[in-house]
């Protein structure tokens with residue numbers, strides 16, 4: 854049911870944790886099931902230098918957020934804002950349809966973290 858890439862990122866997730874004094878933090882949740890995703894960014898000159906995540910979500914949420922962190926590290930904010938949940942799922946060679954909403958958590962938390970950074974910067 855899950856691709857090798859999903860299993861790899863689920864069993865060996867990248868960039869788990871938090872960043873102290875993060876430049877931006879994004880948190881999204883699904884009130885119905887209680888799943889929560891938080892993404893921390895360290896931004897310098899509009900480049901994402903570091904990114905970490907924490908989630909109370911399922912295996913697919915762990916895999917998608919792990920993949921999101923790999924996709925955005927080193928990218929500038931405009932590029933990072935364009936990363937959609939479909940792009941995350943594609944990078945994992947696909948997700949089962951019933952699990953696509955979990956990739957929304959990862960992409961939405963990323964976008965919220967970028968917005969948080971921009972607000973703090975007054976942009």
Ligand code: FES
Pocket residue numbers: 883886887888954955958
């Ligand atoms: Fe909560 Fe999927 S069941 S986000």
Ligand code: FES
Pocket residue numbers: 886888909910911912913914954955958
């Ligand atoms: Fe809740 Fe995937 S994050 S089912």
